[in-house]
Amino acid sequence: MFKNSWLILSLLIAVCSCKQKDIKSYVTENLVPIQTISPDSTDFSELEEIGKAIGDSRIVMLGEQDHGDAPTFMAKTRLIKYLHEKMGFNVLAFESDFFALNQGWDQLEKNKNKMDPFVSENIFNIWTKCIECEHLLFNYIPSTFSSKKPLVLSGFDNQVHGSYSSKNLRPFLDDYLKRKEINFTKTEKYIIDFLSFLDSISFNRNIEKQRNFKKALAQIHVELPPGDSTAFESILLKSLMTLTEKEISFLSNGPDQLEIRDRQMAENLKWLVKFKFPNEKVIVWAHNSHILKQPGLVKIRGLQRSWKNMGDFFTADKQFDKQSYILGFTSRSGTAGRVLIEKKYTVPAPEVNSFESWIPVTVPYAFVDFKRYRKENPDMKTPFLMKGRGHVADPAPWSDIFDGIFYIRDMYFCSLGTGRRESN
Secondary structure, X not given: OHHHHHHHHHHHHHHHHHHOOOHHHHHHHHOEEEOOOOOOOOOOHHHHHHHHHHOOOOEEEEOXXXXXXXXXXXXXXXHHHHHHHHHOEEEEEEEEEOOHHHHHHHHOOOOHHHHHHHHHHHOOHHXXXXXXXXXXXXXXXXXXXXXXXXXXXXXXXXXXXXXXXXXXXXHHHHHHHHHOOOHHHHOHHHHHHHHHHHXXXXXXXXXHHHHHHHHHHHHHHHHOOHHHOOOHHHHHHHHHHHHHHHHHHHHOOOOOHHHHHHHHHHHHHHHHHHHHOOOOEEEEEOOHHHHOOOHHHOOOOOOOOOOOOHHHHHHOOHHHHHHEEEEEEEEEEEEEOOOOOOOOEEEOOOOOOEHHHHOOOOOOXXXXXXXXXXXXXXXXXXXXXXXXXXXXXEEEOHHHOOOEEEEEEEEOEOOEOOOOOOOO
């Protein structure tokens, strides 16, 4: 009987092993073709498979290979409309100014004449000046504010760049610190090293002034009330600390300047999800390289050191990992480049036996659910080539790095818009 038990167990293991699919077979058999990425399309039926894959996830991250990928922006716009109208996602958080897109947006009168210039001046112009983003930013979002469930804007980038920040960051923090009776505000160093430097933190190349600003922030942090640790102002001050640390690293040729920024973007996003929008579903708009998980699994050619990013820092918390669906974007061929940079470039053709080569050339757009593949094939972690970070393929077990992939056959770069579109 003991021998029979082992025989049965061996047969079961063999059967289970046979059910394991290699990633190429899974992709070709489970590809979900999509016919259109037009933001004007109101028939969301072909996006329902993406909705099923997302399931009850509370955070959906939407990537892009480069910050000028026009068809990606159109596809993301259509997906955002679907997520908002059919799945109850009511917050859209951009890779843009944390202070401006939270404090500034919250204070903004929500009518189109106010929203258009605010969005144009406080979200990075790689998106606001792209014609393919105009429908989302200057038509769809304002239109939702006449409904019961508006699509609220937010941001998580610790880089200070918005016009709202240039006008309001200094008085906002000065008022807060004085209300909290921070003794440091009564010193000359507070005026010289902190307040006077706030407006130039993102572009000042004087490393000594950056270091003095960091010391001033450290002193302020010591005096902050413990009860304010999760307040917006406290997170904002931490954001500024990591911003100056990133600038110091850049000016001293440090190897961790990108990682510093990504770590704080993850902290800002955690704060948004946990404290500002605890009962809302959140869409995240960012680059593929910011949202992907386990970046150490990507074998980047020519890169000797490992790197960490926002997606990895964010999903290191198992609670957030469980609540998230990370959708990367990839493309077959075409041209790419950013809207305000004159030089464009050719997207390399798919490499032999790469993810992009597995998609039939007749398919213009498609979706593949990697999360389901992981569940059905827990032991299959074979690396394969895919353009997962940007427009160049890298070998990696990409099914462990993204939860899903949106494929675009023909890539092209943004058309230059005005940065503001009035309603017709």
